[in-house]
Amino acid sequence: MSIERIAILGTGLIGGSVGMALRQNGFTGPILGWDREVVQAAIALGREAITEIASDPITAAQQSDLVLLSGPVFSILEWLENLAPILRSEQLVTDVGSVKGILCERASGLYNQPGMPGFLPGHPMAGKEISGAANADASIFYNAVWLFTEGANSAGMSPEARAKAIEWRDWVHRIGCRAIDLDPKRHDELCAWVSHLPQFVSTALSALLEEKFRDDEDLRAIGGRALREMTRLGASPYSMWRDIAHTNEEAIATTLHALEQRITHLRENLKTPELRTEFDLANRFRLPKQGKHSAK
Numbered sequence: 001m002s003i004e005r006i007a008i009l010g011t012g013l014i015g016g017s018v019g020m021a022l023r024q025n026g027f028t029g030p031i032l033g034w035d036r037e038v039v040q041a042a043i044a045l046g047r048e049a050i051t052e053i054a055s056d057p058i059t060a061a062q063q064s065d066l067v068l069l070s071g072p073v074f075s076i077l078e079w080l081e082n083l084a085p086i087l088r089s090e091q092l093v094t095d096v097g098s099v100k101g102i103l104c105e106r107a108s109g110l111y112n113q114p115g116m117p118g119f120l121p122g123h124p125m126a127g128k129e130i131s132g133a134a135n136a137d138a139s140i141f142y143n144a145v146w147l148f149t150e151g152a153n154s155a156g157m158s159p160e161a162r163a164k165a166i167e168w169r170d171w172v173h174r175i176g177c178r179a180i181d182l183d184p185k186r187h188d189e190l191c192a193w194v195s196h197l198p199q200f201v202s203t204a205l206s207a208l209l210e211e212k213f214r215d216d217e218d219l220r221a222i223g224g225r226a227l228r229e230m231t232r233l234g235a236s237p238y239s240m241w242r243d244i245a246h247t248n249e250e251a252i253a254t255t256l257h258a259l260e261q262r263i264t265h266l267r268e269n270l271k272t273p274e275l276r277t278e279f280d281l282a283n284r285f286r287l288p289k290q291g292k293h294s295a296k
Contacts, residue, residue, distance in 0.1 A: 003092075003167050004029045007064035009057050009079060011035040011044035013128060014096050015070030016136030019049030021175035024138050032060040035133075036075075043133035062086060066164055069095040073243035077106050080119070084110035087117035090160030094120045094168060098191060098240075099247040100149040100184040112154045118161025120154070120168060123147040123187065124177060125195070129235045142176035149184040192251035196244060199233050200256060203241075206234025 006022070008015045011033040019031050033050030034057040035041040041053045054060035061067045061083055069076045076097045083093060084107075093111065097103050100121050111119035126144035128135055148169070157165065172179055182190070209231065213219040245252060269275050 003065045003164050003171070005032070005064045006030070006066050006068065007032045007034070007054065007057070007060040008044075008050060008068045008070055009034050009061065010069065010071035010075065011041045011050060011133050012070065013131045013133070013135050014124065014126075015068065016040075016044045016047065016049040016133040017126075017138060017140050018068060018070065018096070018124075018175075019044060020047065020136055021138035021141050022171065023048055025171075025174045025176075027171065032064060034060055040133045044136065047133065047136060049133065049136055058082070058086065061091075065091060066168060067091065067093045069093065069097070072240050073097050073099050073103070073247050075243075076103060080107050080110065084116065089115050089117060089158040090164075092118040092120060092161045092164040092168065094122050094165075096122060096124055098123060098195065098244050100147075100182075100187045102247045104149060104151060104153060104184040108153050112157040112161075114156060114158075116156075118154070118157040118165060120165045121149045121184070122172075123149070123191070124172075126177075129233050131237045131240070138175070144177050146172045146177035146179050147187055148179060148181050149187050150181060151184060188248050189251050192248055192255050196248060196252045197255040197259065199236060199241060200245075200252065201259065202231055202233035203236070206231045 006027075006029065008019055008031060011019070012035065015033070015035075019033065022031065030052060031050045032052050032054040033041050033044050034054040035044070038053075041050070044050045045053050067083065067087070069079045076095050080093070080095075080103065087093065095103065100123060104121055107119045107121070111117055124141060124144060124146045126140040128137070128140065150165075154165075169179055209219070266275070266278060269278070
């Protein structure tokens with residue numbers, strides 16, 4: 001049984017972008033969309049990210065081969081519990097959540113067991129600092145990485161759900177992503193460094209500047225590319241990052257503490273040779289080039 005019908009629960013930026021990417025890369029089956037904010041589903045429909053607005057998310061999920069959970073982590077946790085008892089073993093649930101440990105833990109015993117639906121936890125390292133279906137963009141997945149944290153808990157997935165999991169991985173490739181498999185704990189540790197820490201640094205800097213220079217036109221006039229790049233993520237929505245902070249608190253706190261110590265070291269060595277050492281180290285670090293909007 002192949003993936004012929006998809007339900008996207010959460011049709012904002014990522015859910016809408018996935019729907020658009022699927023349509024633009026050859027998926028011709030129905031894509032049902034549902035969102036807590038009805039206007040988001042309407043925008044997604046208007047932008048052809050979905051083919052139909054689902055009046056009832058439960059019914060839409062039951063009627064679909066694959067269910068994509070797209071939203072803040074707490075909403076995904078809720079959906080995992082609500083859908084497990086009403087879906088069939090040949091159906092597959094996947095997600096785009098930014099924290100995987102708590103999701104995999106919650107899914108354990110509810111999915112990938114005899115008679116229960118399949119669950120393939122996923123996380124596209126792609127996005128924007130602005131949310132909503134109006135900002136959905138299929139191109140954000142081009143040359144991005146899509147992380148999977150399947151792990152040993154998927155051993156009991158039914159053959160039908162397994163076939164859909166393989167097919168979904170193929171769709172991830174077709175929309176432009178490179179798939180990487182990680183242990184859930186390793187995922188959360190790495191994402192704390194490469195995604196969560198940059199967000200909270202940008203949030204702190206943006207808040208500091210707003211508090212100190214709120215009405216200072218001179219600062220905004222002379223603030224150039226460096227300031228724009230450093231504060232871009234400061235526009236990200238609290239609703240999503242609250243859930244990430246709550247569910248990956250330990251790993252994020254570790255990264256923030258390490259950065260605090262590094263900044264203190266810099267502050268204490270502004271006039272010593274250690275400053276050059278820090279610049280030398282920093283100059284060695286380079287990330288490979290990715291897609292225009294990849295790895296938010």
